[in-house]
Amino acid sequence: MMNRFNTGNPLDSGDLRDLDDNAKNLDVASNDMENKTFTDRFGRVRKTYHAIEIEVEGLLVAGGQIFDDEPAGRAAVEDGQYFFVANPDPNISKTLRKRISVSGSVWIADDPSAEFLQVIADEQVEQRDEIKVAVDVASDPINIGAEFHSSASESGAVAVGMIDEDGNILSSFDEGGFTTDLLRAEFHSSNDRISLATLDAEGNIISAHDEYGYQVNEARAEFHSDDSLIENAIIDEGGNPLIAWDGDGNQIFSHQGPEPEPEAQALIPYLSGQELRAVGENDELAAELGDYTVLATAPGNGQSVRAVIDQPLIGQTRTVSAGQGLLIPDASKILKLHIGTGQSLKVGATSASTMVSIEPVFPDEALMFTRSDGLSDVRMGLDTADGANPPLLDPDVLVDFEPLVARAGQGAGSRGQTPMESYADELTRQAHALGIQYRSLSFVSGMGGTGYSGMKKGTQVYNNMMLAVARAKTLAAAHGWQVVVEAVTIKHGEADQNNSNYFNNLIEWQQDLDADIKAITSQLADVHILMHMPSSHLVDAPQATIAMLRAHNESPYHHLTGVDYPYLEYYSPDYIHFQGPGYYLIGEGDARGHSQALWSHKRKTEIVQIIDVVRDGTTVIASVSAPAPLVFDIEHVPERDAKGFRFRDNTGDIAISSIEINDDGSSSGIATITAQLENIPSGINESLLYAISPQSSPRTAGNVPRGNLRDSSTKISNYDGRQLYNWAVHQIFHL
Known part of the structure; x- marks a missing residue:
């Protein structure tokens, strides 16, 4: 057993030795798979997580059997019962689910694997000589908080940190609230008993302690039950007891309350080349990264995943939610x-x-x-x-x-x-x-x-x-x-x-x-x-x-x-x-x-513009950028000139007799437009113009500078439901 200081300090202690004792006790409580109890810093005997798991497994079908997949587990239990399912993620040993109907179940919790916990411990040991738990209340410095300067770690720049009197970082966060020491992160809790907490990347509490060092679990809460036998209980998010005790401390079990509605599963991120992908019911592209580098990832919600990328915002990096091709800054403050x-x-x-x-x-x-x-x-x-x-x-x-x-x-x-x-x-x-x-x-x-x-x-x-x-x-x-x-x-x-x-x-x-x-x-x-x-x-x-x-x-x-x-x-x-x-x-x-x-890997707006022009006799061929397939549209915009195009040299305009789109750009993003001139130009300084013909004075509707070339964007306006096409920009292109 690791050494303890056992200072005997009173409750609400800010002594770093007490923080160290609590961290070690938390380690034993979380990871000791042999003993069912441990002694906290006040000498009181407490149950380990292993002991609690044994109690919970008593409520599970087949004494906690781990089924190969969700359908097998669901078929083996009744509505309202819980079952374990194997998880392909090497960081998860098993997943706890609850059956809500013959055709569905909801996720309750993932059990971290021993290998995952060891990796976390090893990485923390490499970062610090001792693993310490720090208190963070909405990123505001407290007793051990101080302004500091840090050479940022490889995972991103440190923006907020907790340090000891020697300047050693106990816990640190980047500008977006992401912890730079993995499982510890900023949190807000409606449970005012929680003073110390270890969180996962989503901000969910893995374990928590009150100001006296006693373990607090956010799933424990005051509740009212129609079952008069229940005095205390561990409940799920819907208020349904998972484990319950009567007034004499005897363990009972009772299911109360309405069945919870299935919630969207948080998407799990992973990198594939320069793609940030999200896994939920499907494996989907969250966003392309281009030349951005992802420094850290975390599960997000049912619509997006989170990441830290090497794009400055306040500091050198920014936290983003990734989905639908976008990387939107999501720091809450x-x-x-x-x-x-x-x-x-x-x-x-x-x-x-x-x-x-x-x-x-x-x-x-x-x-x-x-x-x-x-x-x-x-x-x-x-x-x-x-x-x-x-x-x-x-x-x-x-x-x-x-x-x-x-x-x-x-x-x-x-x-x-x-x-x-x-x-x-x-x-x-x-x-x-x-x-x-x-x-x-x-x-x-x-x-x-x-x-x-x-x-x-x-x-x-x-x-x-x-x-x-x-x-x-x-x-x-x-x-x-x-x-x-x-x-x-x-x-x-x-x-x-x-x-x-x-x-x-x-x-x-x-x-x-x-x-x-x-x-x-x-x-x-x-x-x-x-x-x-x-x-x-x-x-x-x-x-x-x-x-x-x-x-x-x-x-x-x-x-x-x-x-x-x-x-x-x-x-x-x-x-x-x-x-x-x-x-x-x-x-x-x-x-x-x-x-x-x-907010995307493109780093540039997508517009419709002429990017190249060549002329052979009376034939003019223009290459035009096409964010989406190009069309000529004379329904929404009345035609002026040749679909908005003109050709001229230093002698003046050369009339365009016909113009058409030969390739709409749907395959390459580059469209081809061919114009036929009435005559071969005789001058120099040739140019192809689009939507350049000027207004009159006074201005009129018929003389608005305009053209008819647009893409086929499917973006919809929230004003009147029209499609927000990309219309070609005003342009003079010199050959």
């Missing part, structure tokens, strides 16, 4: 800031009478600032009217958070719905589809009719944005949250269509946002820019539009999310701005781009 900036389309001009998001969809998760004067909206209550001097944001007027909704804004311009509301709601839906929470704060700092010179660093619009980030950090801290910014969405460029330096402006914009936001939030994650192309230019070579596509193709931090022209029916009469539904649809496109560029 993070508030994601959704920041928007730009001109009048970003602040929702002309939409006050047609707002869509007037009721909160996710009131506890999708948030906006609360103003003390009652002027709360996603624009932070600021006047964003075209041509006005941008007002100074007083951060002290922002006092808390409230559910995100669309509201009429201040000043002229009929501000209302913006793309930000649907952007936040759609990202939250994507997280919920994986069975996880997604908490965000959305706000816009913008000004109508203002080019880059009025948006860049040093302007009031930019300064207001940084003041809001700093205020969000302060308010979030009061809730126990950290803030992080993954991207800033911009709806801009209308005032810069003659700005030949706009590409450099976009690069500078991202660099300034990245540096200044990181300085406030202390995050390591890079800040990206999501761009949505306007479709209202008045010139035949719109510089801002061209620059956006160039930034998308040349910068890893700039991503196009869509174009405006598919939403013709929701334009305002000025054919620049939108009604509420148009902004809603734009926001959904931004959310799709966000998940592609930032």
Whole structure:
């Protein structure tokens, strides 16, 4: 038997020697397969897990027989009885199940194998000279807690740790709440008796002790039973006794309460090359990893698995829930800031009478600032009217958070719905589809009719944005949250269509946002820019539009999310701005781009664009990226030019007599489009143009710059059920 200090210290001791005694006692209680009792640090004789297992097996068919599979075990018992089943996982010796009907049973527990426990013990011994159990209450430091600096282990960076007086780590956690010493992890329990606990990777309690060192099991709880003989019991999640005792301490058994409904089994993760897979009823792909490296995995829920990957967020790594091809950050104490900036389309001009998001969809998760004067909206209550001097944001007027909704804004311009509301709601839906929470704060700092010179660093619009980030950090801290910014969405460029330096402006914009936001939030994650192309230019070579596509193709931090022209029916009469539904649809496109560029292995949004063009005589062959099979669609968008295409050289346009899709890209992701010219070009500087023909002045519905090329995406809008196709972007491709 291992040595004990047996200090005799009173209850609620913070003495590390008592923690060491409790750890050793827990080891004996969990792993001693010979003795039925052990002595705790107060000299009291307690039952080992082995003894309890023997008692439980007495309630099982055939004295605890382990059946080869679930159907065999289910057939051998009656409804409400329990049985053991062999498990192919080498880390599990057997699985306990309960029959609920002739055709079904529910999982109750897995029994770790001796080999698995030995591996855990060996790894812990390698990490520390002695295995110690540390107390963690929601990651807040306690008696032995201290700020420390650690060279992160191979499994990920240490963000929170418990250390002794010599600086040795007793227990540590990364930024997402994942323990870096395997079975110990942060937990919250409704059982206030629990002071010490050993958890599995899902946060389920394997064993627990109260403040006196007595073993506590969360399955033990006060209950009320119609059976007057039962005084104490071990119960399952449905409140049904597994083992029960009368008032004299005699063991009895009684089944009470309704049968529990079968619950979705937590998916088990494993790696296969650069795939993170999930095993439940089926073996399925959770997410492709690309060039990400998985540092640790853990079971998640019935919709996703969890992992630590080498992508920075607050620290060098991030914890994610993986499923449906996505890797969504899932740390529970993070508030994601959704920041928007730009001109009048970003602040929702002309939409006050047609707002869509007037009721909160996710009131506890999708948030906006609360103003003390009652002027709360996603624009932070600021006047964003075209041509006005941008007002100074007083951060002290922002006092808390409230559910995100669309509201009429201040000043002229009929501000209302913006793309930000649907952007936040759609990202939250994507997280919920994986069975996880997604908490965000959305706000816009913008000004109508203002080019880059009025948006860049040093302007009031930019300064207001940084003041809001700093205020969000302060308010979030009061809730126990950290803030992080993954991207800033911009709806801009209308005032810069003659700005030949706009590409450099976009690069500078991202660099300034990245540096200044990181300085406030202390995050390591890079800040990206999501761009949505306007479709209202008045010139035949719109510089801002061209620059956006160039930034998308040349910068890893700039991503196009869509174009405006598919939403013709929701334009305002000025054919620049939108009604509420148009902004809603734009926001959904931004959310799709966000998940592609930032929550997947792709690291880039998927757009439809020309990637190569060759000409042979009058035949022009274009290769076009195809996220899904391409089609020409003249039903949703009226045709202009040749399905939106034009061909020109320095002498002018050469008419296109016919155009067709020869290969829709369904097999390779690259489609082929062939155009026939009426004449062989005679000049130089040949170009193929798409959706470039400009608007008229005044603007009209018939002259909206547009084309008819789109993919066949099956993504559905939550506004009106339409398919959210990827429509080809505005483009001039030089041969």
